Every structure is written in C-alpha cells, then in structure tokens.
Amino acid sequence: MSQIKEFIKQNEGRFLEDLFALIRIPSVSAQSEHKPDMQRCAEHWREHLLSLGVQTVEIYQTAGNPIVFGHYEKDPSLPTILVYAHYDVMPPEPLELWKSEPFEPEVRDGHIWARGADDDKGQSMIQVKGFETAMALGLVHCNVKFLFEGEEEIGSTHLEQFCREHLEMLRADNIIVSDTSMVSAETPSLTTGLRGLAYWEIEVTGANHDLHSGHFGGAVANPINELCKLIAQVQDKDGRITIPHFYDDVVPLSDEERAMIAKIPFSEEEYKKFLDVDDLFGEVGYHTLERNSCRPSFDVCGIWGGYQGEGAKTVLPSKAYAKVSCRLVANQDHHTVSEAFIKYIEQIAPKYVRVKVTPMHGGEAYLCPIDLPAYQAAEEAIAVAFGKRPLAVRRGGSIPIIAAFERVFGIKTILMGFGLESNAIHSPNENMPLDIFYKGIESVAEFYKIYPKR
Amino acid sequence: MSQIKEFIKQNEGRFLEDLFALIRIPSVSAQSEHKPDMQRCAEHWREHLLSLGVQTVEIYQTAGNPIVFGHYEKDPSLPTILVYAHYDVMPPEPLELWKSEPFEPEVRDGHIWARGADDDKGQSMIQVKGFETAMALGLVHCNVKFLFEGEEEIGSTHLEQFCREHLEMLRADNIIVSDTSMVSAETPSLTTGLRGLAYWEIEVTGANHDLHSGHFGGAVANPINELCKLIAQVQDKDGRITIPHFYDDVVPLSDEERAMIAKIPFSEEEYKKFLDVDDLFGEVGYHTLERNSCRPSFDVCGIWGGYQGEGAKTVLPSKAYAKVSCRLVANQDHHTVSEAFIKYIEQIAPKYVRVKVTPMHGGEAYLCPIDLPAYQAAEEAIAVAFGKRPLAVRRGGSIPIIAAFERVFGIKTILMGFGLESNAIHSPNENMPLDIFYKGIESVAEFYKIYPKR
Numbered sequence: 001m002s003q004i005k006e007f008i009k010q011n012e013g014r015f016l017e018d019l020f021a022l023i024r025i026p027s028v029s030a031q032s033e034h035k036p037d038m039q040r041c042a043e044h045w046r047e048h049l050l051s052l053g054v055q056t057v058e059i060y061q062t063a064g065n066p067i068v069f070g071h072y073e074k075d076p077s078l079p080t081i082l083v084y085a086h087y088d089v090m091p092p093e094p095l096e097l098w099k100s101e102p103f104e105p106e107v108r109d110g111h112i113w114a115r116g117a118d119d120d121k122g123q124s125m126i127q128v129k130g131f132e133t134a135m136a137l138g139l140v141h142c143n144v145k146f147l148f149e150g151e152e153e154i155g156s157t158h159l160e161q162f163c164r165e166h167l168e169m170l171r172a173d174n175i176i177v178s179d180t181s182m183v184s185a186e187t188p189s190l191t192t193g194l195r196g197l198a199y200w201e202i203e204v205t206g207a208n209h210d211l212h213s214g215h216f217g218g219a220v221a222n223p224i225n226e227l228c229k230l231i232a233q234v235q236d237k238d239g240r241i242t243i244p245h246f247y248d249d250v251v252p253l254s255d256e257e258r259a260m261i262a263k264i265p266f267s268e269e270e271y272k273k274f275l276d277v278d279d280l281f282g283e284v285g286y287h288t289l290e291r292n293s294c295r296p297s298f299d300v301c302g303i304w305g306g307y308q309g310e311g312a313k314t315v316l317p318s319k320a321y322a323k324v325s326c327r328l329v330a331n332q333d334h335h336t337v338s339e340a341f342i343k344y345i346e347q348i349a350p351k352y353v354r355v356k357v358t359p360m361h362g363g364e365a366y367l368c369p370i371d372l373p374a375y376q377a378a379e380e381a382i383a384v385a386f387g388k389r390p391l392a393v394r395r396g397g398s399i400p401i402i403a404a405f406e407r408v409f410g411i412k413t414i415l416m417g418f419g420l421e422s423n424a425i426h427s428p429n430e431n432m433p434l435d436i437f438y439k440g441i442e443s444v445a446e447f448y449k450i451y452p453k454r
Numbered sequence: 455m456s457q458i459k460e461f462i463k464q465n466e467g468r469f470l471e472d473l474f475a476l477i478r479i480p481s482v483s484a485q486s487e488h489k490p491d492m493q494r495c496a497e498h499w500r501e502h503l504l505s506l507g508v509q510t511v512e513i514y515q516t517a518g519n520p521i522v523f524g525h526y527e528k529d530p531s532l533p534t535i536l537v538y539a540h541y542d543v544m545p546p547e548p549l550e551l552w553k554s555e556p557f558e559p560e561v562r563d564g565h566i567w568a569r570g571a572d573d574d575k576g577q578s579m580i581q582v583k584g585f586e587t588a589m590a591l592g593l594v595h596c597n598v599k600f601l602f603e604g605e606e607e608i609g610s611t612h613l614e615q616f617c618r619e620h621l622e623m624l625r626a627d628n629i630i631v632s633d634t635s636m637v638s639a640e641t642p643s644l645t646t647g648l649r650g651l652a653y654w655e656i657e658v659t660g661a662n663h664d665l666h667s668g669h670f671g672g673a674v675a676n677p678i679n680e681l682c683k684l685i686a687q688v689q690d691k692d693g694r695i696t697i698p699h700f701y702d703d704v705v706p707l708s709d710e711e712r713a714m715i716a717k718i719p720f721s722e723e724e725y726k727k728f729l730d731v732d733d734l735f736g737e738v739g740y741h742t743l744e745r746n747s748c749r750p751s752f753d754v755c756g757i758w759g760g761y762q763g764e765g766a767k768t769v770l771p772s773k774a775y776a777k778v779s780c781r782l783v784a785n786q787d788h789h790t791v792s793e794a795f796i797k798y799i800e801q802i803a804p805k806y807v808r809v810k811v812t813p814m815h816g817g818e819a820y821l822c823p824i825d826l827p828a829y830q831a832a833e834e835a836i837a838v839a840f841g842k843r844p845l846a847v848r849r850g851g852s853i854p855i856i857a858a859f860e861r862v863f864g865i866k867t868i869l870m871g872f873g874l875e876s877n878a879i880h881s882p883n884e885n886m887p888l889d890i891f892y893k894g895i896e897s898v899a900e901f902y903k904i905y906p907k908r
Contacts, residue, residue, distance in 0.1 A: 029765070030763065030764055030765030030766070030767055031763065031764055031765070032764060090767055091761070091763055091765075091767055093761070093763060097663075153765075153767070154765050154766060155766060181669065195668060197668075197768070199766045199768065201766075206729075206731065207729035207730060207731055208729065208730035208731075209551075209878065209881055209882070209883075210878075210880070210881040210882065211729075211881065212851065212875075212879055212880045212881070213751070213753045213755060213779060213781065213880075214649060214651075214781060214849070214850045214851030214852050215635065215746060215849070215850050215851055215875055216729075216746055216850070217746065217751035217752075217753045217779075217781050217850060218693075218736050218737065218745040218746050218749055218750065218751030218781060218850065219734060219736045219742045219743075219745040219746035219751075219850075220729055220731065220734060220735065220736075220746075221731070221733075221734070221735035222753045222754060224685075224753075224754035224755075224756075224757050224776075225685065225689060225752070225753065225754050227682070227757075228681070228682035228683075228685035228686050228754065228757075229682075229685075229686040231678075231679065231682035231683075231686075232682050232683040232685075232686035232687075233686075235679060239672075275660075275661035275662065275665075275670075275674060276661060276662035277660065277661055277662075277674065277675070277806060277807075278805055278806065278808070279804075279805045279806040280673060280674060280675070280806060281674065281675035281804065281806040281807075282672050282673045282674075283672065288673045289673075291672040291673040292669060292670055292671065292672050292673035292674075295672055296672065297667070297671035297672030297673075298671075298679070299667045299671045299676045299678075299679065299768075299770050300676060300678035300679050300682065300759075300760065301667060301678075301760050301761050301766075301767060301768055301769050301770075301771070302678075302759065302760035302761035302762050302763075302767070302769070302771070303678050303681075303682075303757055303758065303759050303760060303762075303774065304757065304758050304759075304762040305754075305756065305757050305758075306754065306755050306756035306757060306777070307545070307547070307755050307756035307777060308756050308757075308758040308775075308777075309484065309485065309545055309547065309756075310484055310485055310486065311483070311484030311485070311545075311608050311814075312484070312608060312609065312653045312655075312755075312777065312779075312814035312815050313484055313544060313545060313607070313755060313756070313777070313880070314651070314653065314753075314755055314779055314852075314880065315755050315756070315880055315881070316753050316755070317755070317756070320757065321762075322678075323760070323761060323762075323766065323767070325667060325671075325766075325768055327667065327668060327671050327672065350733075350735065351732055351733045352731060352732065352733040352734060352735040353731075353735075354732070360765075360766035361766050395668070395669070396668045396669050396670070396671060396672065396673075397666060397668030397669055398668050398768075421666075421669055424663065424664075425666055426664070426666045426667075426767070426768065426769050427663055427664040427665065427666070427769070428663070428664065429663075
C-alpha cells in the first residue's frame with residue numbers, strides 16, 4: 001500500500017467528519033433566508049484552511065456572498081496552483097423526496113447522502129484533504145492558492161470582478177477545480193469541455209386579477225395558455241432551438257471529436273433504464289453523448305401559475321411564470337444568445353398578454369487542451385488512484401466562472417472532477433460513494449506528488 | 455316604502471350578522487383539512503332554517519360532504535319551490551392578495567368582503583332572508599324545500615345520486631337558485647343559460663428523478679417543455695379548440711340570440727380597462743359576450759413543475775402538471791368531450807414522456823325557457839326590487855347540477871342570481887355590494903308574494 005493510501009486509510013473517519021461539519025451549514029445561495037449561513041460557511045473554511053498550514057486565509061466581503069482566499073506559500077520561485085471551489089449549494093427542495101435530511105449527512109449503503117455531498121462540498125473537501133495528505137507527507141512542491149466562493153449556483157455574480165481587482169494576489173500557473181463528474185466509477189475521466197449557460201425568467205400577465213374561468217373564459221387571454229404557446233415555439237419537433245441566429249456561432253463537432261466520443265463506454269438501453277424512460281429525445285442527427293455535452297439545449301427549469309392545490313379549482317389566472325435556460329457550447333456568447341432570446345419572445349408574444357423576460361445569469365462554454373503539464377499530472381494522478389487512465393471528455397454542465405478565469409487571467413483550468421451522474425446533484429438524495437471520496441483524495445495527493453516535477 | 459322594503463330595512467343589521475356567521479365557517483370543499491368545517495356548516499344551516507319556521511330540516515351524510523334538506527310545508531295542494539344552494543366555497547389562495555381575512559368578513563366601501571360573500575354564501579343567504587321576510591309578512595303561498603349541498607365547487611359529486619334516491623322527497627314544480635350573476639348593478643338580468651364543464655389534470659413524467667440540466671439537457675425530454683407543447687396544441691391561433699370532433703355537437707348561435715346579445719350594454723373599451731389588458735383574445739368570428747357565454751373555451755387553470763423558488767436553479771425536472779378545463783355549451787356531452795380530449799392528448803403525446811390525463815369533474819350546459827310562470831314571477835320580482843325589468847341572458851359559468859336536476863326531476867331551474875362580475879368570485883377579495891344584498895332579499899320576498907298567483 002502506498003504511503004498516500006495508508007495516510008488516507010488512517011484518517012478516513014476524520015476526513016468524513018470534516019466533510020459532515022461543512023455540509024451541516026445550509027449555505028443555499030439562491031434563498032435569501034440562508035444569508036447568515038453563507039458567512040458562517042466562509043468562516044468555517046477559513047478556520048479549516050488555517051488549521052492545515054495554509055499561512056494566510058482571508059475572507060473578502062462582496063456585494064453578494066463572501067469570498068475565501070487562502071495562500072500556502074512554499075517558495076515564490078515555484079509554480080503556483082490555484083484551487084477554485086464553491087461553498088454554496090442548490091436549494092434542497094422538493095424536501096419530501098429526500099430519504100434523509102439534506103443538511104444532516106448520513107452514510108447508507110456505502111454512500112454519503114446530503115445536499116452538497118458531491119456539488120461542491122464533497123468535491124472541495126476532496127481537494128482540501130488531498131492537499132492535507134500531501135502536506136502531511138511532504139509531497140507539496142508548489143505554491144497553492146485557495147479561492148472559495150459562495151455564488152456559483154447563482155451565477156458567480158461577483159467573482160469575476162473580484163478576480164479583476166485582485167489579479168496579482170490570484171496569479172497562478174494553472175487553476176484546478178473539482179466540480180465536474182467522471183464518465184463512471186469504472187471509467188474515470190477528466191473534463192476537457194463545459195457548456196455555457198443562459199437563464200431567464202418569463203412572466204406573462206393577462207388580466208390584472210384572477211378571473212372566473214366561466215365568466216371570462218374564451219373572451220380573455222389566459223396567461224398560462226399563452227406561456228405554453230411561447231415555450232412550445234422555442235424548440236421544433238427535431239429538437240432544434242428556433243431562436244433566430246441561435247446556432248450562428250456554434251463550432252461544429254469535428255470528425256475527430258465524434259470519434260473520441262464514440263469511444264466512451266455507453267449503452268443507450270442502460271441509460272434509458274437508469275432514467276426509466278421509454279425513449280430519448282434530442283436534436284436530430286446527434287448521439288446522446290454529443291447532445292448532452294457538445295450541443296446546446298433548451299430546458300424549462302420551472303413553471304408555475306394558477307391553482308396548484310388539491311381538487312379542481314376553476315380559475316383564469318392573472319399571471320404565469322417560467323424559469324428557462326439554454327446550455328451553450330463553444331463559441332456561443334451568452335449575452336448575444338440572451339438578447340436573441342428576449343427579442344424572439346417579444347416578437348412572438350401576442351399583444352393580448354404582457355410578457356416580461358428577465359435575464360437571470362449566464363456564462364460561456366470552455367475547452368481545455370490535453371497537452372498541458374498540469375493536465376497530464378492530473379491524468380497520471382487519477383491513473384494511480386483509480387487504476388485506470390482517465391478519458392478526456394467534454395461534459396454538459398456549466399461552470400461559467402471557468403471561462404471567465406481564462407478571460408481574466410489568461411490561464412487554463414484543469415477540471416479534475418470526481419462526481420458521478422448517479423450522485424443526483426441539484427436533486428433530492430444527492431450523494432457521493434465513500435470509495436470515490438477517498439480515491440479522489442488520493443488522486444489529489446498524487447497530483448501534488450507529481451506536479452510540477454514532470 | 456313597500457312593506458317588504460320596510461321589513462328588510464328594520465332587519466338589515468341582523469341579516470348581515472347571519473351572513474357573517476355563515477362566512478366564518480371556512481367550508482372549503484377542495485381542501486381535505488376543512489372536512490370538519492363542512493359538517494359544522496351543514497349543522498349551522500339546519501339550526502338556522504329551523505329557527506325560521508321550516509318545519510323539518512335533516513342532514514344527510516353522503517360519501518362526500520353532508521347535504522341539508524329542509525321542508526316548509528304550507529299546504530300539499532299548493533305548488534312547491536325547491537331552493538338549491540351550496541354552502542361550500544373555493545380555496546382562498548393566494549392569501550397574500552387579500553386585503554382582509556377571507557373568513558373574517560369585513561364591510562368596506564359599501565361592500566361585504568370575504569370568501570363566499572357572493573358565491574354562494576351571500577346569494578344563499580339572500581334566498582333564505584327573502585324567504586324569512588316573506589314568511590314574516592305572511593306572503594309565502596307555496597311549499598318551499600331547501601336543498602343545500604357542500605360539494606358544488608368540486609363537481610357536486612354525490613348530489614345527483616342523492617336526488618335519484620330521494621325523488622319523492624325532493625319533488626317540486628320548479629327549482630330556484632341564486633348562484634349566478636347579473637349583467638351589472640344597473641342592468642339586472644336573469645340567467646337563461648349556463649355553460650358546461652370538463653376538467654382534467656395532466657401529469658407528464660420524464661426521467662424518474664430530477665436531473666441536472668447540464669448533464670442531461672438536450673439528451674432527455676423535459677416534461678415541462680413537453681407539457682407546454684401539448685397545451686399549445688389544444689387551441690389554434692384563431693382561438694378554436696383543436697380536439698377532434700370537439701364542435702360536432704355544439705348548437706350554433708341563432709341570429710335571434712345574437713341579436714338579443716347585441717342588446718346587452720357592453721363597452722369593449724371599459725371591459726379591457728376593467729381587466730387592464732391591451733387586447734382581447736377569443737374565437738375568431740364571435741363577439742366577446744358570445745365568446746364568454748355561448749361558445750366553448752379552453753383554459754389552463756393551474757400549472758406547475760420544477761423549481762419555483764427564488765433565484766436561478768437549473769434543473770431538468772422529472773414531472774410537470776397542469777389542471778385544464780373546457781367550458782362547454784349546449785349540446786356538448788361532457789363525457790364525450792372528456793374522452794375526446796384524453797384520446798387527443800394520448801395521440802399527440804410523444805413516446806419519450808409518459809402522459810396521464812385524469813378527468814376531475816364535469817357537467818352539461820343548461821338552457822331555460824322564458825315563458826315559465828316561475829321565470830316570469832322572478833322577472834317581475836326583480837323589476838320591483840331593482841326598478842328595471844331584468845334582461846334574459848346566457849352566462850358563461852357552469853353549475854353542472856342544474857343540468858342534472860333537469861335530467862333527474864324533469865323540471866326547469868330559475869337562475870335568479872344577484873352576483874356581479876366585479877364581485878371577484880373564486881378570486882382574492884371576493885365581495886358583494888351591500889345594496890345588492892338587500893335588493894336581492896327584496897327580490898326573493900317579492901317572488902314569494904307573486905308566486906304562484908300568476
């Protein structure tokens with residue numbers, strides 16, 4: 001057994017407890033009642049990083065949630081790794097579908113169950129415990145900076161400006177992030193691409209108060225009917241998005257990339273079985289693994305209006321709402337897409353309802369080359385921990401700040417994520433397999449052992 | 455001042471208190487937590503009717519909410535009027551839009567404000583106080599039966615069977631109901647037609663759990679997107695319903711009826727101003743007053759799915775729901791329409807989602823001839839109280855049990871309603887103008903004075 005494996009084995013209970021303490025702070029950035037938890041969580045990280053030998057750790061207040069910055073300075077002449085993570089989590093709703101409390105982590109069937117077990121508390125703890133392990137064994141041969149924010153799930157609103165204002169402080173050779181997922185537990189992978197995102201809220205108003213659908217139905221536009229018609233016009237029957245000029249800047253998939261994607265182990269039957277669907281739906285002409293990573297998508301994330309309670313209340317409501325989003329791919333500009341969407345909806349909206357489209361947040365897609373030394377160190381580290389060389393794959397999720405880092409610092413980010421699709425991030429019963437948690441820590445420790453010696 | 459007017463004037467405070475006591479029982483039939491209130495409300499009516507000299511009042515339990523039956527027997531050889539009303543009310547939600555407590559009635563600006571102020575507690579109290587007034591003045595020349603149910607707002611589920619099982623007990627010459635509205639306070643009217651109703655809940659299921667829209671978006675059908683597409687396919691751009699065979703049984707509007715409708719005072723500009731809409735939308739080729747009373751309609755009464763909270767949560771939800779309804783007109787059979795709708799949705803539903811359509815309730819449309827003695831007595835009574843002969847108009851609402859009464863008893867119902875569109879029934883801030891409440895009572899007392907002498 002390697003020295004690293006042994007150290008992790010000896011400390012596994014404590015590592016888990018450290019994660020649990022972090023999870024118990026319900027740092028939900030989307031819900032304003034959790035505002036005090038954001039500060040608590042930032043302070044918790046500061047104390048924890050200081051306890052590991054990171055010499056300086058500061059909390060920076062922003063107009064939103066605080067940013068934690070830590071600096072472990074080994075030797076100014078050595079290369080510097082910036083570890084980025086986020087301490088905020090998604091809302092736990094719908095609560096009734098959780099099998100255990102979202103903010104009281106539980107180990108069941110070899111998994112950790114809790115909101116944030118993976119995204120991103122589990123994964124950020126993998127980074128920190130990997131660093132701790134490497135530190136304990138004298139294996140850290142670089143400077144390490146930690147940048148932990150509390151607004152990733154709501155669009156990293158203040159981080160880019162913070163980066164621009166602290167260019168020198170944050171200077172590094174590469175960024176390393178654990179906030180993505182692997183192909184599977186058996187097929188480790190590194191993420192070389194991310195999708196971008198544009199997100200809007202649509203509000204449709206009919207009459208200025210709820211109406212009796214008997215007295216007014218048929219004579220006055222129903223905002224829910226009209227919202228549905230608008231949404232139905234954003235995607236055609238071939239799964240293509242109908243917003244004018246939407247695909248103008250999309251970089252077509254190369255034959256090489258399609259060939260690489262074809263190498264990823266994938267069974268459509270198992271995928272359908274996992275999802276419990278009779279059939280899949282996506283853009284005509286593309287494979288599932290292309291659709292969910294290299295092609296844009298349009299999803300209604302939430303919709304509401306009128307009576308949602310028990311029974312059969314008849315009402316012609318005054319308002320209807322939807323939260324809708326597009327995943328974007330290289331080289332779509334999210335501002336351009338956002339404006340095109342708003343223009344399109346305004347153009348197709350009938351004049352008998354009032355339609356307001358509010359852009360909520362957005363971010364660009366990202367691509368990472370596989371010949372960077374830091375990428376290769378990560379590849380080798382994972383190969384040691386998982387016993388298998390990781391595939392290089394593009395993933396469908398979005399971490400808008402990754403593209404921003406490249407814009408601001410001019411450096412690339414290594415997406416060394418340890419999530420699994422079955423971890424149910426953003427959903428009830430989010431979880432992380434225990435063995436992945438420990439293999440992740442091992443991978444990060446191995447990374448420090450290797451980097452920057454190659 | 456007439457003897458009737460005088461009596462009402464002397465008793466107006468007490469009449470109002472009697473209504474308030476009834477309103478304070480939150481008898482919401484659609485919400486199961488109010489089950490005990492249904493029994494309380496039925497018992498309240500029994501005690502009240504007994505106190506007015508109705509000789510026998512019984513509460514009949516059903517598989518749903520109790521039915522109150524009272525019988526004032528003047529002389530078996532005289533004609534009998536059956537007064538039908540309902541003591542259940544609609545849910546008060548959304549609560550935040552009420553200016554005063556829905557179940558704590560308040561008089562403001564000359565109106566009574568409360569859930570049920572009109573529908574149907576206010577109107578049923580008009581009937582009962584009119585009867586009380588006529589009784590006090592020795593003006594009741596017929597037998598009067600009272601049939602008060604607690605399930606009108608959820609489809610009168612058990613009333614029709616109850617009627618079939620108590621044919622002899624309920625035997626009458628005409629039914630009289632105050633549960634409709636007048637053209638306006640200045641233009642009193644009697645309702646000669648009602649629309650029918652069909653109501654369904656649609657459930658669309660995609661994957662069996664909520665998914666990360668980044669990891670799965672574009673590759674797996676989104677049930678909200680698909681629900682919107684289904685709903686968008688139920689109505690065309692001309693406002694016509696696209697369910698196959700939907701209009702097959704609709705009786706076309708006659709030229710005579712269109713001419714009568716054209717006599718109703720109506721300003722489209724004022725109507726739009728009242729609703730605060732820039733334009734109206736309805737079936738091409740019909741006037742607003744035809745659309746909302748003599749033509750069928752399709753309305754989404756409620757929709758929900760995914761994330762509805764604060765902020766921008768990205769999620770590809772597992773489920774989406776809608777409550778949808780059609781108002782029907784003579785001679786549409788609600789069962790036939792319901793089956794046609796279910797068949798249509800199942801036919802257009804794509805195989806990559808699972809769609810379940812559950813019929814919730816329904817009822818037929820109703821038409822009343824204007825040459826009935828009871829209709830003419832009502833017409834004359836209203837003319838006395840309001841100083842103006844009431845118009846005969848078809849209305850857009852549905853009281854499914856009215857058509858059922860005709861099927862079961864073979865008799866017609868006089869729809870002697872005193873509501874106003876501005877009373878906001880089924881909505882927040884339901885209300886009833888005080889002067890209409892008292893004029894209604896006067897009309898009912900005048901009705902007893904006239905009927906059956908004509």
